[in-house]
Amino acid sequence: MRKNSLGRLTITDVVMFAVGLGLAGVIVAGSAATLSSGKYTLAQWQDLFIFGLAQGSIYALIALGYTLVYGVLRMINFAHSEVFMSGPYTAYFFARYMFNIGFLQAYPVAGLLIVSAISMLTSMAIALTVERIAYRPLRKAPRLVPLITAIGASFFLQYTFRGLYGSGIDRYPELAILKGSISVLGVRVLVTQALVIVAAAVFMGLLYAFVMLSKTGKAMRAVSEDKETAQLMGIDVDRIITTTFALGGALAGAAGVLYALIFGQVQFYMGFVPGIKAFTAAVLGGIGNVPGAMVGGLFLGVFESVGPSLFLDGLGIPAPNQLKDAIAFTMLVFVLIFRPSGILGERLATKKA
Amino acid sequence: MSILVLENIHTYYGEIHALRGVSLSVEEGEIVTLIGGNGAGKSTTLNTISGLLQPRRGSIRLYNEDLSNFKAHEIVAKGVVQVPEGRRVFGRLTVAENLEMGAFTRPLRSEIAQSLEQVFTLFPRLKEREGQLAGTLSGGEQQMLAMGRALMAKPKVLLLDEPSMGLAPVLVDSIFDTIRKLHALGTTILLVEQNARMALQVADRGYVLQTGEIILTDKAAALRENESVQKAYLGVL
Numbered sequence: 199m200r201k202n203s204l205g206r207l208t209i210t211d212v213v214m215f216a217v218g219l220g221l222a223g224v225i226v227a228g229s230a231a232t233l234s235s236g237k238y239t240l241a242q243w244q245d246l247f248i249f250g251l252a253q254g255s256i257y258a259l260i261a262l263g264y265t266l267v268y269g270v271l272r273m274i275n276f277a278h279s280e281v282f283m284s285g286p287y288t289a290y291f292f293a294r295y296m297f298n299i300g301f302l303q304a305y306p307v308a309g310l311l312i313v314s315a316i317s318m319l320t321s322m323a324i325a326l327t328v329e330r331i332a333y334r335p336l337r338k339a340p341r342l343v344p345l346i347t348a349i350g351a352s353f354f355l356q357y358t359f360r361g362l363y364g365s366g367i368d369r370y371p372e373l374a375i376l377k378g379s380i381s382v383l384g385v386r387v388l389v390t391q392a393l394v395i396v397a398a399a400v401f402m403g404l405l406y407a408f409v410m411l412s413k414t415g416k417a418m419r420a421v422s423e424d425k426e427t428a429q430l431m432g433i434d435v436d437r438i439i440t441t442t443f444a445l446g447g448a449l450a451g452a453a454g455v456l457y458a459l460i461f462g463q464v465q466f467y468m469g470f471v472p473g474i475k476a477f478t479a480a481v482l483g484g485i486g487n488v489p490g491a492m493v494g495g496l497f498l499g500v501f502e503s504v505g506p507s508l509f510l511d512g513l514g515i516p517a518p519n520q521l522k523d524a525i526a527f528t529m530l531v532f533v534l535i536f537r538p539s540g541i542l543g544e545r546l547a548t549k550k551a
Numbered sequence: 552m553s554i555l556v557l558e559n560i561h562t563y564y565g566e567i568h569a570l571r572g573v574s575l576s577v578e579e580g581e582i583v584t585l586i587g588g589n590g591a592g593k594s595t596t597l598n599t600i601s602g603l604l605q606p607r608r609g610s611i612r613l614y615n616e617d618l619s620n621f622k623a624h625e626i627v628a629k630g631v632v633q634v635p636e637g638r639r640v641f642g643r644l645t646v647a648e649n650l651e652m653g654a655f656t657r658p659l660r661s662e663i664a665q666s667l668e669q670v671f672t673l674f675p676r677l678k679e680r681e682g683q684l685a686g687t688l689s690g691g692e693q694q695m696l697a698m699g700r701a702l703m704a705k706p707k708v709l710l711l712d713e714p715s716m717g718l719a720p721v722l723v724d725s726i727f728d729t730i731r732k733l734h735a736l737g738t739t740i741l742l743v744e745q746n747a748r749m750a751l752q753v754a755d756r757g758y759v760l761q762t763g764e765i766i767l768t769d770k771a772a773a774l775r776e777n778e779s780v781q782k783a784y785l786g787v788l
């Protein structure tokens with residue numbers, strides 16, 4: 199549309215360009231005003247940035263689930279928010295039990311590993327169940343149909359978990375070894391945030407290696423390009439789709455535990471906002487693109503953590519942090535308008551859907 | 552003995568009756584060609600053999616085993632391997648990864664390595680391009696890759712769907728040279744072509760398909776001399 203020759207600019211193009219320019223102007227002016235006011239210290243900026251990185255790592259892990267599934271099925275798995283919620287919420291009861299009997303305090307590392315494993319396995323099981331029951335029978339249906347089922351599955355899971363676990367907020371037990379902060383290259387980092395960032399990085403590295411180097415990972419990429427030809431290579435496409443949902447689910451379960459470490463609590467609708475943010479991150483990075491989901495997640499996390507203070511404070515907007523969700527979704531709208539293929543997704547447009 | 556036998560195959564696309572009782576057979580070590588114009592049902596025949604399409608009636612047997620209850624990926628594991636029309640290489644996988652996908656059903660690394668050697672001997676160009684993304688290869692190179700990829704499965708029967716399509720004349724010659732080499736190595740081939748002249752030169756036998764029906768079958772040499780074949784497919788007036 200915007201590739202037309204200059205003479206064929208439409209009104210929409212001009213308006214969009216003006217809006218984009220205006221927004222860029224606001225961002226620059228706001229940032230300049232904030233920085234010159236000296237309201238925030240360097241340490242505060244560092245805190246915001248690190249928090250953004252931790253939050254973004256979680257978005258990235260969830261975003262991978264959206265992007266992997268989109269890659270093989272060309273559908274948005276809107277039940278992924280609930281896949282994310284199911285793991286840490288289920289693991290919470292085990293964590294609580296281990297805390298009550300004193301195991302978690304005596305063996306915190308083993309305890310955390312157990313909690314993580316339970317969370318990952320639960321989310322994986324939920325993801326596989328949703329695929330098997332809600333999506334597989336509709337594989338050949340028009341594309342709108344699985345989308346509607348996905349939304350249905352999402353509500354079904356939310357209210358099932360509400361029925362099972364209650365509608366209140368449950369607090370994860372606190373662990374002494376996760377209190378306090380450490381210093382990394384002179385920057386103060388909370389232990390929980392450091393753990394989240396490192397753990398997420400490890401998971402992302404493992405996933406990337408799996409997709410790029412393993413035989414199944416290569417088959418996933420082949421299926422994502424051309425299912426029919428993949429079958430002609432002897433690849434069992436259903437098995438690859440199952441594997442994809444399992445991986446996405448496990449990563450969401452891991453993200454869920456990290457989320458519980460930072461925010462300390464779980465509830466039945468905890469998946470909604472992180473799920474939508476992660477979806478934004480996946481689109482931002484270029485949906486279907488694995489490194490894109492990681493970059494998109496980290497970028498969104500940092501942007502919404504640092505952004506409000508940086509752009510809005512200087513403009514005299516009070517309590518800018520309350521606008522961080524608005525900022526995230528404004529960014530989604532602009533990405534969809536100006537670069538629908540996302541940051542790393544340039545080849546998506548030419549790919550046949 | 553016949554490796555592959557199709558008996559009275561009827562395949563539909565919804566209500567469209569694309570194959571109307573196709574019967575054919577392929578013997579061990581043979582090149583059999585299936586010629587016919589656009590829309591005759593050649594690709595439909597190959598896709599039915601490969602299990603991508605389910606015939607509504609008729610049977611397909613490989614070494615006397617009925618294939619109708621097997622899925623497409625299982626049929627590959629049984630040794631029926633197709634090089635699809637239009638090459639369909641995985642553009643965002645490297646040449647080496649494409650070849651590895653070709654060997655997907657084979658468990659033994661040592662045997663796969665051996666097949667890789669053979670493919671590289673047949674297509675030295677692919678070795679030079681091993682790390683390159685397949686999408687960036689030329690059309691001729693992509694055809695080599697598509698064939699090499701299928702050979703990696705160590706096929707008992709190789710199904711080729713218009714391997715010469717869209718290639719410059721020199722490349723067409725080299726593709727047919729490759730088909731001759733594969734024949735010399737004992738590979739059994741079912742070759743679909745619109746280029747009937749070339750196809751009837753390499754083949755032992757041929758079938759002529761027209762609107763979903765086999766209208767003629769004979770030794771390739773005899774088909775070359777057949778007047779109606781000459782008129783319809785060889786451009787002889």
Ligand SMILES: Nc1ncnc2c1ncn2[C@@H]1O[C@H](COP(=O)(O)OP(=O)(O)OP(=O)(O)O)[C@@H](O)[C@H]1O
Nearest residue numbers: 564567569587588589590591592593594595596745
């Ligand atoms: N996916 C499809 N849906 C509906 N009809 C189809 C489909 N694919 C093929 N057909 C129809 O089936 C018939 C046989 O098609 P097929 O592709 O087998 O022909 P072909 O002999 O391979 O032709 P070509 O030489 O052009 O590749 C044609 O009439 C075609 O229009």
Ligand SMILES: [Mg+2]
Nearest residue numbers: 593594595636
């Ligand atoms: Mg065809």
